[in-house]
Amino acid sequence: MDGRNRWEGDLSRTWESLKEDEEGRLGVVGRRQQSRAGQEQEAAVRRNMIRYLYLVVDMSHSMGMRDFRPSRAGATQQLLKDFATRFFTQNPLSNLGVICTHDGVAEKLTDLSGNPRAHAEALSQKFTTSGEASLQNALEVACSLLKGIPDYGNREVLVVFSSLTSRDPADIFATIDKLRKHKIRVSVIHLAAEVHVMRSLVDKTGGSFGVARDFQHVKSLLMEHLVPPATPPQTDPDAEMVLMGFPSRIQQADAVLGYDSGAPAFLSVAFECPRCGTRTSELPSTCVVCTLPLISSPHLAQSYHHLSPLGVFHTSDEETASPCAGCGVDGPSERVVCGKCRGKFCLDCERFLQESLHNCPRCLELAGQC
Structure with a gap:
């Protein structure tokens, strides 16, 4: 087929898609159940963003x-x-x-x-x-x-x-x-x-x-x-302020000496450290001169989703698939339901919400109407 022997191919674990129900009958586990099994988030879990x-x-x-x-x-x-x-x-x-x-x-x-x-x-x-x-x-x-x-x-x-x-x-x-x-x-x-x-x-x-x-x-x-590991419940760390800098973006016609990946370089577009004025090529980074962590507000907001994870999605029991609340496609594919707003999503959209967006658009839409 592809120049390989049969024993060199990928192992097909067909038995892993079978599961016994409450009545003792074997059934095929859906793609969504296999991919999302064991990924339910615990409530009120403390995590460290740094x-x-x-x-x-x-x-x-x-x-x-x-x-x-x-x-x-x-x-x-x-x-x-x-x-x-x-x-x-x-x-x-x-x-x-x-x-x-x-x-x-x-x-x-x-x-x-x-x-x-x-x-x-x-x-x-x-x-x-x-x-x-x-x-x-x-x-x-x-x-x-x-x-x-x-x-x-x-x-x-x-x-x-x-x-x-x-x-x-x-x-x-x-x-x-x-x-x-x-x-x-x-x-x-x-x-x-x-x-x-x-x-x-x-x-x-x-x-x-x-x-x-x-x-x-x-x-x-x-x-x-x-995902950052959960902090053990018996651990009660003292609150501590972490000093960070939010640099401004500077663009000039003439290149100015700065740092690119820690090495000196001439930069026409750079981010200026608010403490010492040293310029760097990218964010997030650490100022080479004063060691101040440099970030932007989107980076800080992006880290927040670990502290308030997206809710659990459940498999829909409806026999007729309704249009996906994310992409709007109406098809026979399996649907999952948001546990908060009851919006129905296809498996691809649910994976995108869980891994990239970290927000339910239907929940945000309903919150905006209030």
């Missing part, structure tokens, strides 16, 4: 295995590039960094920053896999970089691991205790199996653990980390 996340990527020889196409390394690189872009779309006030481990050492690819372009360029370079991974060295590097983060920010590490072994120089459980002391939350996505030391790591630091079944499952596990 996150400091380090991605730890395994680049050992095990990433060269071809159970993922074209290989584990190639599939992971593609998914992490998409994750970095989506991360800053969903969390514009947050910072991201990348650490890789191979040949028993850990290497920092990118610093913590709010510049998605720098991370995309680093993740676009070809992944060279060699030697064995060292989980402890990667965690030590992440801990040394995150322990100085202010208390108002979430300190997080997301490990994407492939190897079943780790070449560590000392006691990794001492490193786990250090992470717990500095309140660093570690989550793990493993591409092969559940490993005891990693399960202990996430349990002690309050993270999550997932074992990927296939390419799409890796993607769904990564997308779960786009």
Whole structure:
């Protein structure tokens, strides 16, 4: 068919679409039920809008295995590039960094920053896999970089691991205790199996653990980390004011010296820091001179949707599909109903509302009529 053997094709898990009802009969689960299962938002959950996340990527020889196409390394690189872009779309006030481990050492690819372009360029370079991974060295590097983060920010590490072994120089459980002391939350996505030391790591630091079944499952596990983790109910942090700057946009005929991705550059269109007057090429960013976080009001509003998530949508029981309240298309496709305004939407519109718009247009329309 496409030059591959039959056993090299994607696994078709047809049994996963079957579900037993209350009367013991098997039925096919709809696309909407599979995609939205387990995604209902809890009520009154406290979340931190400012996150400091380090991605730890395994680049050992095990990433060269071809159970993922074209290989584990190639599939992971593609998914992490998409994750970095989506991360800053969903969390514009947050910072991201990348650490890789191979040949028993850990290497920092990118610093913590709010510049998605720098991370995309680093993740676009070809992944060279060699030697064995060292989980402890990667965690030590992440801990040394995150322990100085202010208390108002979430300190997080997301490990994407492939190897079943780790070449560590000392006691990794001492490193786990250090992470717990500095309140660093570690989550793990493993591409092969559940490993005891990693399960202990996430349990002690309050993270999550997932074992990927296939390419799409890796993607769904990564997308779960786009939403800021819920603050534990027993935690009662003191309110703290975070100083941020809202720069003005300046456009001149003659280019003026400023900074582009942290490097000096001549800019004709730039954003001027309200504190020191230094110019930068993009927002959000951090002023190179006075280290003031620079954002715009849309970025602040975009982060707010995590604190007031869109309500749960339910499957419509009507046999005749009514026009979609979003796109207006009238067809036989399945409909879902907003739990607040009872507006009916098709599956594509519901996915767009949940992942991008974060608002129900029917609810906004009714609110405007009041």
